[in-house]
Amino acid sequence: MDVRDMDSSSSTFTDITSDHGKSIIHIDIDCFYAQVEMLRKPELRSEPLGIQQKNIVVTSNYEARKYGIKKCMLVTEALKVCPNLKLLNGEDLHDYRAASNKIFLLLQNWKSPVEKLGMDENFIDVTNLIQEKLKSTNIGNLTITGHLYSEPSMDCPCGCHTRLKIASQIANEMRQKILDDLGFTTCAGVAHNKLLSKLICPLHKPNDQTTIYPEHGVSFMSTLESVRSIPSIGSKTTETLISHNIISVSDLQQVSLDVLKKHFSSDMAVRLKNLSLGEDNTPVKQTGRPQSIGLEDSFKTVSVKSEVEEKFTALLQRLLILVREDGRIPVSLRVTLRKKDVKRLSSHRESRQCQISPSIFTINSGTVSVTEAGQEKLMTIIMRLFNKLIDLSKPFHLTLVGLAFTKFQERMTGRSSIVNYLMNDLSVQSVLNIQSDCDTSASSMDYSAVSPSSSTTTDLSDAEVEPSPKKPKKVTWIAKRRCLSREDVASPSKLKVGELRLNSKELEKVSELRLNSRDRSLTPRASPAKDVSDNSDAMRDIAEGGNCDECPSYVDKEVFNALPEEMQQELKSMWKNPSNSDMPRAITRNMNKTKPNSIMKYFVPQK
Ligand code: DCP
Ligand code: MG
Ligand code: MG
DSSP: OBGGGOOGGGGGGGOTTSTTOOOEEEEEETTHHHHHHHHHOGGGGGSOEEEEETTEEEEEOHHHHTTTOOTTEEHHHHHHHOTTOEEEEOOOOHHHHHHHHHHHHHHGGGOSOEEEETTTEEEEEOHHHHHHHHTTOBGGGOOOSSEESSOOSSOOTTSHHHHHHHHHHHHHHHHHHIIIIIOOOEEEEEESSHHHHHHHGGGGOSSOEEEOOGGGHHHHHTTOSOGGGSTTOOHHHHHHHHHTTOOSHHHHHHSOHHHHHHHSOHHHHHHHHHHHTTOOOOOOOOOOOOSOEEEEEEEEEEOOHHHHHHHHHHHHHHHHHHHHHHOOEEEEEEEEEEEEETTTTEEEEEEEEEEOOGGGEEEETTEEEEOHHHHHHHHHHHHHHHHHHSOTTSOOOEEEEEEEEEEEEOOTTSTTOTHHHHOTTTGGGGGOOOOOOOOSOSSSOOSOOOOTTOEEEEOHHHHHHSOOOOOOOOOTTOOSOOOOOTTTOOSGGGGOGGGOOOOHHHHHHHHHHHHHHHHHHTOTTSOTTSOGGGOHHHHHHHHHOOSSSSSOTTSOHHHHHHSOHHHHHHHHHHHHOGGGOOHHHHHHSOGGGSOTTOGGGGGSOOO
């Protein structure tokens, strides 16, 4: 049957409001760190390869797994089971992180929400994409691509089987593209929720994919031997469950909600119960930029200040590479230490942070960098914070040092910046979302994940030592702070583009952008210096232009498509009927009187 032939009464095939309405893909890279190394050195492919961090083999290639090498095995043990195991040091995460970001970026091509989880996993919600595909798909011929967990006894009336079949094909396309473009083999899980898609994903490892229909969720979950296999159940919850003899997922399925409520809050009890039954309604949240970028280094003990300084210097060097990749200017720095309590034989973390001046950083051709003098300044601040955390008159023993930039000055090229809508060459930056990867690795260097037990103090005195970030400067070319669209700009605070802190270099850049964007978007033939209020020529250009149906030829289609729907409509109607347009008037008129949603607001210089 062709879905286009169906009338509205048979629209059950597209009932995405049902409990099975969503279609989620989970993709996990096979032996991720090992594949990064094998891509670098293809001759490693045929050898058993282990990736070592400190004295642990954090992962290995599938060749090594044949010998019984398991994740997180001690190196000594691994060499016992596989004496010819080739070991590579995997403590520098830079290349793994870069590969991880490339995969994440590639997945943006499907124009669906992508949520990055750790280094090598992504959830993609393809519900809407499938709705689009259904318009031109002959659903009679659809089959599952890859494995199906269990054959259905009947078709589900909501149409979820059809949708998941299409999702399995999309998952296959994604995996093929990751392989073709980046060289990684992957596994995928396809289901109507995140929980099942993640749990079903490794069923046919490596390099394969599995789909599960909703009606098999309960039976699949009952095969999981430990409640700990459920992703959102942590060690504390597992302990509590085990202490009440609830060990397997099947135990959790069978225990009554009332019993669970005795040991957990009511919400938690319901959530646990639902999870055990394979039910999960958490949405796939598009991954954004990390709130902080940090690195940590752990070691046995360091008890000498000069050694601590060396550790921080090394960390800072590597952290600055991450900052350059991220592209934002940090304005706050946090130092973390883990002190060994010799008496209690335990460790705990403490942090201290302070504001730093954005002038420490410079932007050259769009790249954030720090001069040597800037690095010295940062080291002075770091050691000052260190001195506040440690009483140097007494012996100290540290087992970890960490550095993190915790706040950033948003640049004009951020996701919610109007610049993205106007500039051809910058639009790509709107999808450059680099996530703070909280790797599961317990050792070595990584994006910082602050331990829940750690304490952070904001150091105000240091904020005074270093000049605090400059007072907001108005960026004059955006006359009004206006809402772009509910989706593009999530919170009103993000709209305050004009209030962003900018140093003088950035302001220069912004005014360049202003001129360029004005040139390209509104006054293609006008001189850059010409005031937009005197742009009757420009208006004529728009009115006359157009070798395509709706956009004039000089309009960058990508930029146009990125505009909120209402602005697109406004522009289209203006192009169609320029004489009715209020645009020229809007430009010369007082800003407050213009039509509230007029895109022209963005182009009018501030009085
Ligand atoms: N990792 C780590 N410490 C761990 C577990 C994993 O440093 N305790 C790192 C190494 C892995 C990467 O994270 O390559 C991804 O973790 P996965 O659990 O997905 O493992 P792999 O991708 O290595 O193998 P698989 O093929 O089983 O997915
Ligand atoms: Mg993996
Ligand atoms: Mg993984």
